[in-house]
Amino acid sequence: MSSTLSTNLAGLALRSPVLLAAGTAGTLDELADALDLARIGGLVTKSITPEPRDGNQPWRVVPLEAGMLNAIGLANPGIEAFVKDYAPRVPSVGCAVIGSIAGFSVDDYVRVASALDACNCFGAVELNVSCPNVHKGCEFAADPELLQELLREVRAVLPRTRLFVKLSPIPTGKVTMSDIARAAIDVPRSNPTGPNSRPGADALCIANTTPAMAIDVVTRRPKLGRITGGLSGPAVHPMAVKLVFDVHRAVAKATSTPIIGIGGVLRWEHAAEFILAGATAVQVGTGLFVDPRCPLKIQRGLEKWVASQRASSIASLIGAVDTSDNQPR
Ligand SMILES: Cc1cc2nc3c(=O)[nH]c(=O)nc-3n(C[C@H](O)[C@H](O)[C@H](O)COP(=O)(O)O)c2cc1C
Numbered sequence: 001m002s003s004t005l006s007t008n009l010a011g012l013a014l015r016s017p018v019l020l021a022a023g024t025a026g027t028l029d030e031l032a033d034a035l036d037l038a039r040i041g042g043l044v045t046k047s048i049t050p051e052p053r054d055g056n057q058p059w060r061v062v063p064l065e066a067g068m069l070n071a072i073g074l075a076n077p078g079i080e081a082f083v084k085d086y087a088p089r090v091p092s093v094g095c096a097v098i099g100s101i102a103g104f105s106v107d108d109y110v111r112v113a114s115a116l117d118a119c120n121c122f123g124a125v126e127l128n129v130s131c132p133n134v135h136k137g138c139e140f141a142a143d144p145e146l147l148q149e150l151l152r153e154v155r156a157v158l159p160r161t162r163l164f165v166k167l168s169p170i171p172t173g174k175v176t177m178s179d180i181a182r183a184a185i186d187v188p189r190s191n192p193t194g195p196n197s198r199p200g201a202d203a204l205c206i207a208n209t210t211p212a213m214a215i216d217v218v219t220r221r222p223k224l225g226r227i228t229g230g231l232s233g234p235a236v237h238p239m240a241v242k243l244v245f246d247v248h249r250a251v252a253k254a255t256s257t258p259i260i261g262i263g264g265v266l267r268w269e270h271a272a273e274f275i276l277a278g279a280t281a282v283q284v285g286t287g288l289f290v291d292p293r294c295p296l297k298i299q300r301g302l303e304k305w306v307a308s309q310r311a312s313s314i315a316s317l318i319g320a321v322d323t324s325d326n327q328p329r
Pocket residue numbers: 021022023024046047061068070072074100128166207208209231232233234236262263264265283284285286287
């Protein structure tokens with residue numbers, strides 16, 4: 001891997017900005033059979049909850065022309081089994097590993113975060129506050145005050161580990177994505193002598209799946225067992241690019257907060273769009289179901305793109321979309 005792709009994500013040194021998205025590559029390293037994990041930037045684990053979860057009833061995944069619909073419902077082994085059976089393998093996975101956390105209360109997130117921090121092998125934890133497939137899964141991503149309360153408590157148990165926050169593409173209520181992003185970054189400091197330089201998120205992950213539904217018109221039944229689910233893949237990509245562009249301009253650039261662009265990255269052009277819109281890194285999810293080796297193709301394409309742009313590194317292209325001839329919005 002050429003050094004033009006190496007990048008720095010909130011102090012986490014990455015071989016490349018291409019990561020595997022939470023829940024799309026197994027619990028930890030199961031994709032290693034098909035993809036050499038030592039050649040990609042990193043991976044995000046399945047979202048882990050305090051207790052084991054079986055997830056929702058089938059069908060849990062439905063392919064669509066423009067992507068896929070899922071309602072897995074956070075099926076995972078729970079934090080105790082994860083720490084015992086999976087965490088010991090993290091140092092030998094070959095790429096940066098980010099531990100994803102989901103929960104239904106502040107205590108849930110704190111319990112899992114504290115256990116992952118104690119492992120001292122995760123490059124960051126990613127708080128999934130935006131799962132559309134469980135009851136109350138998006139609650140924290142919809143309310144700036146609630147989100148800040150959560151981040152304050154979680155930060156306090158992460159003396160060793162970076163904190164990333166994965167936002168919902170559609171904040172509910174009267175807030176915009178930029179309002180939520182600002183809240184995630186600007187958490188009022190409660191412990192000025194704490195170990196972390198910033199009390200809020202070290203990076204923003206934009207975004208999770210979009211709530212959606214599909215119906216079988218012959219049986220007249222919803223295609224997913226849970227009735228509704230989350231849409232991912234090509235259909236969500238342009239929406240995610242706009243969210244990254246907006247948040248980069250409104251709040252992330254000024255506060256030097258890196259963004260991870262997520263949604264419909266199947267080819268290198270999709271990743272390049274996210275970088276130009278303001279992302280430091282990208283995650284690939286649905287693309288892995290189409291071709292588990294696509295991250296390597298994406299990386300090769302990005303290398304050529306960086307050279308063709310006469311740029312010294314991919315980092316120099318972050319936020320470099322040229323809007324100079326466009327009308328102000
Ligand atoms: C089958 C499946 C399972 C997922 N599980 C999780 C999860 O456990 N935690 C999470 O934060 N996101 C989860 N996601 C969302 C992805 O990480 C990603 O945000 C989303 O799919 C958009 O990216 P994509 O278009 O590249 O798939 C899941 C997505 C899919 C398709």
